[in-house]
Amino acid sequence: MKGLKQTLRELGRYPSAVAGLIIIMILLGISIYAPIAMPYSEAVSLWRSDENVWYRNPKFAPPAWTNWFRSEKLATSFAMGTEDGTIKKEVIEGETTKTINMVFPFDFTADTFPDELSIFFKSNFKEKEPFASVTWITPDGREIRVGDVSLGATETYRISQDEKLKRRLGGLDPQMGLFVVDPKAKDVLVMQNGRYELRVSVVSFEKDADVDAEFVFYGQVHGWFGTDHMRRDLGVALLWGTPIALAFGLVASLTTTVAHLIIAAIGVWYGGWIDELIQRITEVNLVIPFLPILIMIGTLYSRSIFVLFGATILLSLFGGAIKSLRATFMQIKEAPYVEAARSYGASNWRIILQYLIPRLIPLLVPALVTAIPGYVFLEASLAVLGLGDPILPTWGKLINDASSNGALYKGLYYWVLEPAVLLMIAGLAFAMLGFSLDRIFNPRLRGN
Amino acid sequence: MSQAAQTISDRSTVEIQRRAMAGSLQRILRYSVMRLAVLFFTVVAGVYITIMVANMGGVVDKFRKAEIREGVQASMMGNLALRNMTPEERAAEMEKRIAIAEKSAGLDQPFIIRSFNYLSRALTLNFGRSEFLASDSGSAQVRLIILERLPPTLLLFGTTNFILFFLEILIALNLSRHYGSFWDKFFIAMSPTSAAPGWFFGIFLLLIFAALLQWLPFGGMVSAPPPEDTLGYALSLLEHMILPIAAITLSALFISVYNWRTFFLIYSSEDYVDVAKAKGLTNRDIERRYILRPTLPNIITTFAFFLIGSWTGAPIFESVFSWPGLGQTFITAVGLTDTPVIVASTVIFGYLLAITVFLLDFIYALVDPRVKVGGGEAKS
Numbered sequence: 001m002k003g004l005k006q007t008l009r010e011l012g013r014y015p016s017a018v019a020g021l022i023i024i025m026i027l028l029g030i031s032i033y034a035p036i037a038m039p040y041s042e043a044v045s046l047w048r049s050d051e052n053v054w055y056r057n058p059k060f061a062p063p064a065w066t067n068w069f070r071s072e073k074l075a076t077s078f079a080m081g082t083e084d085g086t087i088k089k090e091v092i093e094g095e096t097t098k099t100i101n102m103v104f105p106f107d108f109t110a111d112t113f114p115d116e117l118s119i120f121f122k123s124n125f126k127e128k129e130p131f132a133s134v135t136w137i138t139p140d141g142r143e144i145r146v147g148d149v150s151l152g153a154t155e156t157y158r159i160s161q162d163e164k165l166k167r168r169l170g171g172l173d174p175q176m177g178l179f180v181v182d183p184k185a186k187d188v189l190v191m192q193n194g195r196y197e198l199r200v201s202v203v204s205f206e207k208d209a210d211v212d213a214e215f216v217f218y219g220q221v222h223g224w225f226g227t228d229h230m231r232r233d234l235g236v237a238l239l240w241g242t243p244i245a246l247a248f249g250l251v252a253s254l255t256t257t258v259a260h261l262i263i264a265a266i267g268v269w270y271g272g273w274i275d276e277l278i279q280r281i282t283e284v285n286l287v288i289p290f291l292p293i294l295i296m297i298g299t300l301y302s303r304s305i306f307v308l309f310g311a312t313i314l315l316s317l318f319g320g321a322i323k324s325l326r327a328t329f330m331q332i333k334e335a336p337y338v339e340a341a342r343s344y345g346a347s348n349w350r351i352i353l354q355y356l357i358p359r360l361i362p363l364l365v366p367a368l369v370t371a372i373p374g375y376v377f378l379e380a381s382l383a384v385l386g387l388g389d390p391i392l393p394t395w396g397k398l399i400n401d402a403s404s405n406g407a408l409y410k411g412l413y414y415w416v417l418e419p420a421v422l423l424m425i426a427g428l429a430f431a432m433l434g435f436s437l438d439r440i441f442n443p444r445l446r447g448n
Numbered sequence: 449m450s451q452a453a454q455t456i457s458d459r460s461t462v463e464i465q466r467r468a469m470a471g472s473l474q475r476i477l478r479y480s481v482m483r484l485a486v487l488f489f490t491v492v493a494g495v496y497i498t499i500m501v502a503n504m505g506g507v508v509d510k511f512r513k514a515e516i517r518e519g520v521q522a523s524m525m526g527n528l529a530l531r532n533m534t535p536e537e538r539a540a541e542m543e544k545r546i547a548i549a550e551k552s553a554g555l556d557q558p559f560i561i562r563s564f565n566y567l568s569r570a571l572t573l574n575f576g577r578s579e580f581l582a583s584d585s586g587s588a589q590v591r592l593i594i595l596e597r598l599p600p601t602l603l604l605f606g607t608t609n610f611i612l613f614f615l616e617i618l619i620a621l622n623l624s625r626h627y628g629s630f631w632d633k634f635f636i637a638m639s640p641t642s643a644a645p646g647w648f649f650g651i652f653l654l655l656i657f658a659a660l661l662q663w664l665p666f667g668g669m670v671s672a673p674p675p676e677d678t679l680g681y682a683l684s685l686l687e688h689m690i691l692p693i694a695a696i697t698l699s700a701l702f703i704s705v706y707n708w709r710t711f712f713l714i715y716s717s718e719d720y721v722d723v724a725k726a727k728g729l730t731n732r733d734i735e736r737r738y739i740l741r742p743t744l745p746n747i748i749t750t751f752a753f754f755l756i757g758s759w760t761g762a763p764i765f766e767s768v769f770s771w772p773g774l775g776q777t778f779i780t781a782v783g784l785t786d787t788p789v790i791v792a793s794t795v796i797f798g799y800l801l802a803i804t805v806f807l808l809d810f811i812y813a814l815v816d817p818r819v820k821v822g823g824g825e826a827k828s
Contacts, residue, residue, distance in 0.1 A: 016637065016640070020640075280486070280489075280490065283486075283487075283490045284490050284493040284494050284497075285494075286490075286494075286801065287490055287491055287493075287494030287495075287797075287798045287801055287802070288494045288497055288498065288794075289498070289793075289794055289797055291762075291763060291764075292498075292763065292778060292782075292790070292793070292794070293497075293498065293501055295763060295778070295779060295782050296501050296502055296782050296790065297501065299782045299783055299785075300501075300502075300504050300507075300508070300782070300785060301504065370643075373643035373644070374643065377643070377644060377645050377648065380648075381645060381647065381764050384647065384764060384768070385763070385764055385767065385779065399651070403651075403768075408651075408654055408655055408658070408659040408666070409659065409666070411659065413655055413659070413660075416651060416655060417655070420648065420651060420652065423644070423648065424644060424648070427643040427644050428640050428641060428643065430643070431639075431640030431641075431642075431643035432640045434640075435639060435640055
């Protein structure tokens with residue numbers, strides 16, 4: 001393993017190789033982290049679920065950090081509820097009734113009003129529906145009666161669509177009226193920043209009834225990665241796209257490179273009609289249009305990533321690389337030192353492992369690494385054409401979703417940029433490493 | 449030496465030359481026939497595989513038969529004249545009509561026979577009629593559909609490849625002259641970015657120049673409605689071509705310049721270049737005679753493949769820029785399983801490739817005296 005150590009030391013001399021290696025390590029780390037943080041089945045079901053799972057998120061919201069580059073800070077979405085324990089319930093037992101008080105405090109620092117405010121109730125009762133009354137406390141201590149609702153098993157109270165509240169606020173939409181100093185002064189609305197409180201008081205007429213509530217503040221920005229047209233958090237696809245992209249690229253590259261090696265070796269070793277056949281198949285493969293065939297398979301047969309992967313491998317088995325490998329094999333086969341090895345009785349295995357393979361590593365390793373980005377982008381390309389795997393969340397599918405929803409026209413740049421930048425980084429990392437490896441293994445290419 | 453002997457030896461030299469000529473002519477002829485046969489077989493195999501895939505090995509026929517059955521059923525339901533028939537009579541009538549409809553679609557023959565029909569028609573460039581697609585003028589002739597889509601593809605990719613080819617050779621020559629300079633290092637450092645395909649750069653360019661700055665259009669070939677006058681049309685076309693050309697150039701330029709530069713550098717480290725330098729030849733002469741000359745076969749090969757590449761278009765690239773070329777037509781055809789159109793575009797590509805590969809052998813022999821037509825393979 002002295003060769004490996006030396007290669008690594010030499011790689012250290014190339015800054016681009018070091019950068020590439022570091023990025024690859026980070027990507028590999030993310031790939032290992034993804035299945036631990038979110039098992040495969042969970043990721044798939046999350047990505048395929050509808051508003052019932054993603055109701056807490058706004059649609060088309062850029063990531064929250066985009067506020068750092070904005071002079072006008074957009075309101076950040078958040079949700080808080082009693083179910084996950086972030087908000088404590090205060091229970092007051094009466095003689096025949098039970099009162100549950102919940103307080104949702106939050107700091108409001110944005111320069112824009114939220115898009116929507118909603119409370120989602122879940123209640124547990126036998127006959128009589130509990131009754132909730134909601135009040136709003138502003139930072140300057142004003143108390144505004146928001147409204148009252150009687151609660152079914154599940155109840156959604158959309159504060160921003162409450163017409164009565166709107167009238168009380170002088171005709172101003174509640175999501176605005178609740179955040180200004182004086183809703184009645186219509187021409188000079190002064191927004192108030194500070195600590196707000198939403199108080200919910202539920203009265204139940206049954207002793208063992210229970211109520212949970214969740215307050216959702218729909219802003220214009222959300223989380224670290226933003227959301228798409230189905231309110232889904234892009235983070236899921238960005239996270240899970242990493243292992244998928246890497247696996248596709250690495251396995252495809254490794255399989256085809258090793259296959260090329262074996263096929264070229266067989267051809268040279270046996271010669272004759274086998275060699276001839278391999279050469280002809282390679283030429284036929286050149287005529288078969290690669291991408292069009294993949295598009296046909298994706299459209300007509302199956303969009304499953306495994307089918308497309310298999311097709312990719314099949315179509316690349318007899319790639320053009322066989323020709324150059326064959327030429328090298330021919331040279332090596334005739335080389336005097338191989339003949340010498342044969343003459344002193346070295347076994348076939350010894351010749352293959354000690355004499356042939358080492359000569360091919362300089363050709364093979366850089367080719368393997370440099371081929372990876374091609375396959376990573378191939379998977380993305382198919383997804384961009386709408387031929388992405390129907391169930392998997394991948395980077396390419398994000399770009400496809402974004403472009404079919406007109407993200408560029410609507411100015412939702414984050415939606416395209418996040419997966420595209422990840423693709424670029426991944427592709428660049430492997431390419432930079434591959435190029436440096438090439439220059440280390442084939443010094444003649446350095447050009448001096 | 450006597451006069452007679454001189455004449456005899458002259459005659460024999462001519463004789464030998466004549467024989468050598470005949471020999472090489474025969475060799476070239478034999479080689480050409482063999483090579484053409486092999487290439488033709490290659491195209492046949494490639495096209496046949498495409499036909500099989502495009503028809504899903506015959507499964508598409510089943511879909512089409514089901515469609516026909518449904519269509520006939522629907523048309524008979526609405527036909528009042530058939531109301532009085534008994535159920536048996538109606539069933540018989542339906543089967544008869546389905547059989548006629550299937551025959552008119554050519555579905556009465558087994559798929560394996562039809563696949564060879566497809567093949568022979570495709571190879572004779574007799575593409576027939578498309579099954580669903582129509583050209584803008586309303587024709588279903590595959591030939592017309594392809595001829596209509598070819599100009600946009602040729603225009604975009606031809607222009608781009610032409611610019612790209614000369615740009616990269618010029619830059620590479622320049623860099624190999626100033627080996628180790630800032631620009632040399634810059635191009636080496638940028639070459640890994642070529643791992644990304646053209647459409648990918650296209651998305652970034654669209655984002656910057658179409659969405660953010662709004663200087664250039666989002667896609668398409670001309671603005672809608674197209675300008676009436678020729679000059680306006682040309683300007684609009686030019687405006688729409690800037691971003692696609694830039695995208696392809698960005699994705700291909702750096703790696704190609706890097707490869708050419710390395711290639712030229714290897715050739716410029718040959719001993720005969722050093723000798724030329726020592727003789728005091730100018731840089732121009734050294735480049736022309738001792739660097740470009742021996743690399744000419746490679747330059748020609750690249751150029752030839754650039755030209756072929758212009759014919760097929762790029763499905764993804766064209767759909768990102770909504771360019772109305774062959775690539776997009778191909779995607780539409782696949783979506784509709786319109787086999788004749790799919791096969792036609794494959795056949796054209798296959799033939800072009802085969803012809804180019806065939807011609808390249810002769811061109812090599814013309815530009816490089818070391819290469820003999822049909823002489824290379826025999827030794828290896």
